[in-house]
Amino acid sequence: MAPVRQTDDGALSGRVRGDPGACAQAPGSPAIYAIELRKRYRRTVALAGLSMTVERGEVFGFLGPNGAGKTTAVKLLLGLVRPSGGEAMVLGAPAGDLQTRRRIGYLPELFRFQSWLTAREVLVLHCRLRRLPRPRWAGAVDDALRIVGLSGRGDDRVGTFSKGMQQRLGLGVALLGEPELVVLDEPTSALDPVGRHDVRTIIRELRDRGTTVFLNTHLLAEAEHVCDRVAIISQGRSVATGTLGELKGPRPSVRLRVDGLADGWWEPLAGFGRWTQAGDWLLVEDMPAGRVPELVGAIVSLGGQVEAVIPEQQTLEERFLELLEEK
Amino acid sequence: MNAIWTIAALTVREAVRRKLVAAFALISVVLVILSGWGFYRLSHNVGFTSGETHVALPEAVILFMFMFSFVVALSASAIASPAISSEIESGVLQTVVARPVRRSEVLLGKWLGMAGVLAAYTAIVTSLLVAVVYWASGYVAPDPEVAAAFVFAEGVVLLTVVLLLSTRLSALAAGVLGVALFGIAWLGGVVGTLGTTFHVQAMRTAGHISQYLLPTDGLWHGAIYYLEPSWFISQQLAETPGAQGNPFMSLAAPSWPYLTWAGIWLVLVLVLGLTSFERREL
Numbered sequence: 001m002a003p004v005r006q007t008d009d010g011a012l013s014g015r016v017r018g019d020p021g022a023c024a025q026a027p028g029s030p031a032i033y034a035i036e037l038r039k040r041y042r043r044t045v046a047l048a049g050l051s052m053t054v055e056r057g058e059v060f061g062f063l064g065p066n067g068a069g070k071t072t073a074v075k076l077l078l079g080l081v082r083p084s085g086g087e088a089m090v091l092g093a094p095a096g097d098l099q100t101r102r103r104i105g106y107l108p109e110l111f112r113f114q115s116w117l118t119a120r121e122v123l124v125l126h127c128r129l130r131r132l133p134r135p136r137w138a139g140a141v142d143d144a145l146r147i148v149g150l151s152g153r154g155d156d157r158v159g160t161f162s163k164g165m166q167q168r169l170g171l172g173v174a175l176l177g178e179p180e181l182v183v184l185d186e187p188t189s190a191l192d193p194v195g196r197h198d199v200r201t202i203i204r205e206l207r208d209r210g211t212t213v214f215l216n217t218h219l220l221a222e223a224e225h226v227c228d229r230v231a232i233i234s235q236g237r238s239v240a241t242g243t244l245g246e247l248k249g250p251r252p253s254v255r256l257r258v259d260g261l262a263d264g265w266w267e268p269l270a271g272f273g274r275w276t277q278a279g280d281w282l283l284v285e286d287m288p289a290g291r292v293p294e295l296v297g298a299i300v301s302l303g304g305q306v307e308a309v310i311p312e313q314q315t316l317e318e319r320f321l322e323l324l325e326e327k
Numbered sequence: 328m329n330a331i332w333t334i335a336a337l338t339v340r341e342a343v344r345r346k347l348v349a350a351f352a353l354i355s356v357v358l359v360i361l362s363g364w365g366f367y368r369l370s371h372n373v374g375f376t377s378g379e380t381h382v383a384l385p386e387a388v389i390l391f392m393f394m395f396s397f398v399v400a401l402s403a404s405a406i407a408s409p410a411i412s413s414e415i416e417s418g419v420l421q422t423v424v425a426r427p428v429r430r431s432e433v434l435l436g437k438w439l440g441m442a443g444v445l446a447a448y449t450a451i452v453t454s455l456l457v458a459v460v461y462w463a464s465g466y467v468a469p470d471p472e473v474a475a476a477f478v479f480a481e482g483v484v485l486l487t488v489v490l491l492l493s494t495r496l497s498a499l500a501a502g503v504l505g506v507a508l509f510g511i512a513w514l515g516g517v518v519g520t521l522g523t524t525f526h527v528q529a530m531r532t533a534g535h536i537s538q539y540l541l542p543t544d545g546l547w548h549g550a551i552y553y554l555e556p557s558w559f560i561s562q563q564l565a566e567t568p569g570a571q572g573n574p575f576m577s578l579a580a581p582s583w584p585y586l587t588w589a590g591i592w593l594v595l596v597l598v599l600g601l602t603s604f605e606r607r608e609l
Contacts, residue, residue: 078425081608101427108425111418114337116344128333129426173422 029092031056031181031212032077037086039072039236046072048236049086054229056180059203059213061223064233065324070216071109073233074185077214078106091181102130105174109185109216112166115159119150119169122158123176132177144172149198163190171199175206182206185216200226220316230316232323239323248319253285254292257308258299265302269295330428334436335443338410342444347406351448354398355455362391363459370464384466385559389551389575391456392474396547399449399482400509406444407489408502410437411604416497421609431601438490438597442483449479470553477550480589481543485509487593488541491600494607512537516544517574524572542589545581552577 032054039047047069054060064070075081077088079096088095091103113122123141132140145151148168158166167190174182184203188196203226206213217223223230224244231241240247253273257280266275272295273287284295296306342348369387370380411434414420424430453475461467468474489505496504519534521527538545560578567573581589 075609080421080425098427098429101425104425106422106425108418108421111422113422114341114419116341125333125337126422126426129330129423129428131329131427170422 029089030054031058032060032088032090032214034073034077034088034095035086037073037076037088038084039069039076039081040084045236047076047083050233050236050238052231052238052241054212054214056212057207057210058228059207059215059226061227061230062214062216062233063220063223063230063320064218066218068233069236070218070233071185072236074109074183074214074216078104078183102177103180105176105179105182107167107170107174107182107184107187109189111170113158113169113173116157118155118157119145119161119172120154122169123173126173126176130177136177140176144176147175147202148172164192164195167191168195168198171202175202178209179211181212181214183214183216186218187215188217188219188222196222220320224316232320234324239326244316248316253283253312254287254295255308255310255312256282256284256295256299256306258282259305259307261299261302261304265304268302269298272298330432331436331439334423334428334433335440338437338440339443342406342440347444351402351444355448355452358391358395358452359455359459362456363463366460366463366466370466380464382559382562384460384464385468385554385556386575388456388460388466388468389554392453392478392550392554393547393575395452395456396478396481396550399445399478400485400543401506402448403441403445403482403486404489404502404505404509406441407486408493408505409498410441410490411493412496412501413498415607415609424609430604430607434490434494434601434604435597438487438600441486441490445482445486446479449475449482453478468554469556473553474550477546477553481546481550484541484543484546484589484593487596487600491596491603494600494603508541509543512541512544513547515540516548520572520574538585539588539592542585542592545585546589548577549581549586551575552580 030053032052034053035051037047037050038045050069050073062070062073072081076083077090077095078101083095090097091100093100114125117125120141123144124137127137127140141154142151145154148171150165150168150172153161153165158169161169167187171184171187174184188199191199200222203213203215207226207228213226215223215227227244229241229243230247231238232247233239269275272291273284276283276285287295292309292311296309299306366384366387369375369383372380375383411420420433423433453471457467457471485505485508488508489501492501492504515534515537517534518530519538522530522532522534555577560576563573563576564578
């Protein structure tokens with residue numbers, strides 16, 4: 001692999017020297033593109049060759065157990081750490097590019113704002129740092145406070161905020177100036193159920209606006225609620241990527257409760273899938289979901305009375321654990 | 328450039344909000360009251376001859392400025408040591424450097440803001456001292472503004488080296504090392520002075536080298552020189568045996584080559600700090 005270089009602004013970049021055409025740089029390029037991205041801290045391999053593509057406008061979940069390398073990957077994409085190898089492009093520019101950072105909103109996993117500033121002052125500071133035109137500051141600050149539910153606390157010092165309120169403020173800072181890409185690293189870790197619900201609503205609103213959201217989380221339920229696609233990371237590598245439907249696997253099944261079937265009933269029904277009996281319930285596995293009405297019709301024609309039909313699919317958690325075990 | 332000013336202004340605001348300025352103001356008030364009382368007693372002491380008072384006043388001003396230069400240097404070390412390391416540990420810096428700002432702008436902004444606070448503090452306390460000494464005794468040191476500039480420069484040298492240390496070490500380690508380096512440099516200056524007095528070339532050389540390695544003591548001697556009336560040096564040399572060995576006396580102003588070196592040293596250490604922070608992984 002060719003050496004990794006620093007960008008001209010001094011930021012750390014994962015772009016490979018001498019291979020300028022490897023990544024598309026046009027505006028229509030993916031929001032995030034990484035290939036064989038690696039990071040080693042002395043003897044510890046934090047990222048062992050991450051490859052992924054995040055399309056523009058999608059909510060992309062980055063899932064993995066603790067220590068899988070998720071936060072390292074985020075830091076590499078933002079130029080906060082230097083890659084040991086591989087390449088990454090963000091919004092069509094090398095990861096860490098100074099100008100591109102204007103178009104990115106970032107909520108770090110572990111962060112704190114200046115405790116001696118008020119929430120409004122923190123937001124104004126970030127308007128300045130983000131180089132937002134001054135006439136837009138007041139509107140952007142009010143919008144951010146409103147979106148994250150801190151309108152009444154804008155003039156309070158951050159030092160008086162609970163962890164959850166600081167998390168909300170962090171989200172507000174990440175949303176300042178309507179960035180094209182919002183990177184959220186464990187955004188609900190300090191939030192109560194109401195706060196989590198609010199964050200999901202905000203993420204959905206961002207998607208409706210066409211903003212790309214990169215959601216780094218270990219909470220599978222969170223990903224199931226809001227993500228269009230997810231990547232599952234284990235030991236510094238992506239072990240699976242796809243929509244939730246794709247990841248949950250090709251094994252839909254249906255659970256049935258039926259009365260009144262005569263002996264030998266299963267012979268005409270054997271072609272629907274693999275049958276097993278569990279107590280009062282019948283389970284038909286590996287059956288395409290579209291055949292459920294046909295199956296119910298066949299049972300009724302054999303004199304059976306269908307009391308309940310429950311289509312089932314492997315949960316993301318089951319699939320997640322399965323993938324990690326396979327690994 | 329805008330980002331530098333933004334961070335510098337933020338640093339000054341932090342000094343105000345976190346009561347650093349209030350602490351400086353309190354120290355200044357205490358110093359002024361004590362020095363006013365001390366200089367009044369000195370110049371109105373019936374036990375002194377007018378000649379003794381005449382000599383004691385410049386000496387007392389130099390001693391006061393020595394104590395104050397110590398406060399400035401320790402303050403510089405205290406405010407610079409957590410500037411980078413603590414903000415990385417707490418996660419404050421991660422939110423800043425992910426913005427479209429260069430890390431060099433962040434570091435220079437902090438340096439500028441802290442240097443500004445030190446400059447204001449040095450200027451205010453020196454002005455108050457001059458006014459109080461004049462009120463209490465009618466004495467005015469020859470070039471207090473130049474002496475203040477040297478005390479400030481001494482503080483900035485320590486500020487810069489501790490800021491460099493803060494890009495790699497914890498606040499505690501950077502602060503302790505900064506104070507230790509300052510103490511060693513001062514001791515190096517004393518060793519050099521003793522070498523001059525007793526004609527020990529090795530000690531003179533050691534003192535000289537230490538003044539080049541960390542120019543705090545060399546700059547402090549500049550401050551001393553500009554607080555000494557012209558008659559003071561010749562009178563001391565004539566009347567006091569071994570006066571040139573007095574660490575609170577300076578026989579000559581710092582040379583231009585030395586001041587140039589101090590400037591180059593400052594720039595080099597600052598660039599080293601910028602490079603170190605640029606390469607630091609967050």
